[in-house]
Amino acid sequence: DSGVTQTPKHLITATGQRVTLRCSPRSGDLSVYWYQQSLDQGLQFLIQYYNGEERAKGNILERFSAQQFPDLHSELNLSSLELGDSALYFCASSVGEVSYEQYFGPGTRLTVT
Amino acid sequence: GQNIDQPTEMTATEGAIVQINCTYQTSGFNGLFWYQQHAGEAPTFLSYNVLDGLEEKGRFSSFLSRSKGYSYLLLKELQMKDSASYLCAASNSGGYQKVTFGTGTKLQVIP
Numbered sequence: 001d002s003g004v005t006q007t008p009k010h011l012i013t014a015t016g017q018r019v020t021l022r023c024s025p026r027s028g029d030l031s032v033y034w035y036q037q038s039l040d041q042g043l044q045f046l047i048q049y050y051n052g053e054e055r056a057k058g059n060i061l062e063r064f065s066a067q068q069f070p071d072l073h074s075e076l077n078l079s080s081l082e083l084g085d086s087a088l089y090f091c092a093s094s095v096g097e098v099s100y101e102q103y104f105g106p107g108t109r110l111t112v113t
Numbered sequence: 114g115q116n117i118d119q120p121t122e123m124t125a126t127e128g129a130i131v132q133i134n135c136t137y138q139t140s141g142f143n144g145l146f147w148y149q150q151h152a153g154e155a156p157t158f159l160s161y162n163v164l165d166g167l168e169e170k171g172r173f174s175s176f177l178s179r180s181k182g183y184s185y186l187l188l189k190e191l192q193m194k195d196s197a198s199y200l201c202a203a204s205n206s207g208g209y210q211k212v213t214f215g216t217g218t219k220l221q222v223i224p
Binding site: 033100107 | 143146202211213
């Protein structure tokens, strides 16, 4: 158990819908990272927040957005969902803004039908 | 941009030693991560190398050569539970951090 929690564990929804994935970092960690893992593309970095502010952006689509709240939990919003968005979404956290060790949550498996 | 290459699959025998290689081409390279990921589970941190050389942690060691853009993960005394995917990932420098993952090497340990 890494100490990072993610909800929900599984999510099944239809194309065109919008969903919100939630992540609570380890106690004391200020950075939250979001990753997408699909079978054909491996693990892809989406976005990083540090203490409530966006810090780094990776391959995040415009239909996706995220935020980190004052209590440091983070939400990833996915809208206008497409079949290709079906994937495992991981959240990770670390103590600092530049991490040498990231702790991953168990992931949310999203299935778009 | 960043490009990371590692073998797709490897097979090794229980009790043996296996070396998983990773080459990278990046701009603004800072360091290299290795993660272990069992099927359907979250990645687990194994190591982070910033300086050249070998770092040993129990049965696992990781090596980095910055000049060659090359790293390897060495697993000794293989156990069946070591069957997993091993992800190599490069971290950029410059304050804000992006991590780029390779597609992973699926290691199968056989009796």
